[in-house]
Amino acid sequence: MSEIIIYTVITLSALGAVAAVVLFFIAKKFKVYEDPRIDQVEELLPAANCGGCGFPGCRAFAEAMVKADDISEFNCPVGGNDTMAAIATALGKELQEKEPQIAVIRCNGTPEHRKRTTKYEGASSCSVAHNLYTGETNCAYGCLSEGDCVVVCDFDAIYMDEATGLPVVKDNCVACGACITACPRNIIELRNRGKKERRIFISCINKDKGAPAKKACSVACIGCGKCVKECPFDAITLENNLAYIDYEKCKLCRKCVPVCPTNAIHELNFPPRKAKPAAPKAEKETTAPKADAADNKPKQDNNSTN
């Protein structure tokens, strides 16, 4: 009996020893050298694997950064400048600081502004609806309200407002760009967060001429060009009946907002304007930001919760 045990132990030990020697030499011979800095950089990244940097996952991003000579073009929108600075020091490379960004919804087609002309009962997906027709309203450019952007968000940073039928971006948006790719109508845009989270943008992407655009939605950009003339910094351009504010040039002076005849220009997180009783135009203004304030409300709520 004891013999069996002894032989077994000896055979197995011998086999183990031989295998260990073989494995040792194989491991030596086929060793893959991996830059230890890749692990180091990966450690510094937020591990969200969102793809916001343009690479498939944090590891691939780390590899690319270690390989590259110049990392000034690279950016991790989730980690932001702090993370990138830490990586730059770890790698001993130059870094260019980036303005933090956030997604903005360039559509304000709430039911009051945009008449519902049909009822959509198809699959609850914006891309399917977009493939089919203009959507429940007559605007062929605006939000379809089926929430493809909400589904793809990994950070719970966007939700559908039931009342307006439009998505709302929360302040914890990391600007990874997933919603931008998901939106079949391209109404979401990444813009600089701005000083004190203040932003001004045209909340419309309707490229139709003035009359049909206005007919489909009362707050559509009609391409009148008033804001272009008003802007002292040449930040606004007009193309295909649609104005666009360049966030790099915009100095957030708010002069364009009151001149817009359709209230298509949005200002976010600004203090309320001082009422100017003398000018009759000012009265219009005071009503206009009110509507905006209502839109901002969920945002401010989030400010307090975050």
Add this chain to the structure above:
Amino acid sequence: MLKTFKIGGVHPEENKLSAGAAIEQLPLPDTVSIPVAQHIGAPAKVLVKRNDKVKVGTIIAESGGFVSANIHSSVSGVVQKIDNVYDASGYRRQAVIIKVEGDEWEESIDQSTDVKKEITLSQKEIIDQVNAMGVVGLGGATFPTHVKLMVPDGKKAEVLLINGVECEPYLTADHRLMLEKGHEMMIGIRILMKALGIVKAAIGIENNKPDAIKTLQKISVEYPGIDIVSLKVKYPQGGEKQLIKAVINREVPSGKLPIEVGAVVQNVGTAFAVYEAVQKSKPLIERIVTVTGKSVSKPSNLLVRIGTPVSKLIEAAGGLPDDTGKVVSGGPMMGKALNDLEAPVTKGTSGVLIFADKEAHRKAYDACIRCGKCITACPMGLEPFLLMSYAEQQMWKEAEDDKIMDCIECGSCSFTCPSYRPLLDYIRLGKSNVSQIIRSRKQ
């Protein structure tokens, strides 16, 4: 046993309510809006401008490429503007809007109703004439007819199949055409045969139209080489590939055209349009449209000028019922709901179908229970449930490998699904994405 195709197919309720209603001419509307993209392929290029005077049959937009078609004015009057209007696509697209004044025709058009039997034009002249008159397939896909008549090098057309199946429930436009314009249609088929240089043609008709089969059999003795084939009722027998399988028992390979098996398929409506184009020099400016629905007081078959707003057709059929929930352009299986009743009738509008509110809604959909009914129903032998999942998950490569582009969008899968899943909606999405990928690969 009656002939039919082998794989898949469904049998929806036929509801041919307007089968007994003779074709009526719809009075001229006040204005027409004629879209420049009424066919598959490149949109036509507008030739007229504001305030131009046009007559019936004046060319207003010329073919914008090889696969494209001319567009002619369907009325006489003044061009009001060139603007974007809603058409059956659900989007606003370019159209020529003409204010109707009188009814003056181009001198070249023979307006008499005499049947002209003798075919005087040569093979090439026929094709050129069909091209010039803007004839496209009237079965629904609106493929330019002259392209189908030009057989590519190395291929040989053996048989011409004429689609008189009208497998879509409710629609009766082709049925009435076969009954009332049999001789003209037969001459049209003879013209098509001459253009293709073949001597054999067959008209496939489902046996729910016994009167049409009888009428055509009676007159077919005057037109040698044309067979009348009675087919078993099954949807979608009017699909090109299904019809070929049913009538001549040949299978078109995946991704190939019918000419691969020596067949050319044309609709009965197209045959009639070809007759008018070649024998009477009349462009495609009007078509027969069925206006029907269970709530419609007078289901009709109307001869309508292209560009007439759909609302005028509904008026002629007894007005829009109060409980209307949905108005569909086309048949119930493949048609598309309209989002504006002012949308114009185009070359591809085969019917206007009105659903009462209680029958108009889709049911809420549940999870797939893997019953496989959609696979049994698919006439192309695809796996719709799988293709839908691919489209949902944006797996375009897998969708392409599983032949999503073979889908003919007949809707049999969605019709048969016990969980009411929007199979075809997602497959259409997949098709549009995959075709984009294929196109970008070719460039």
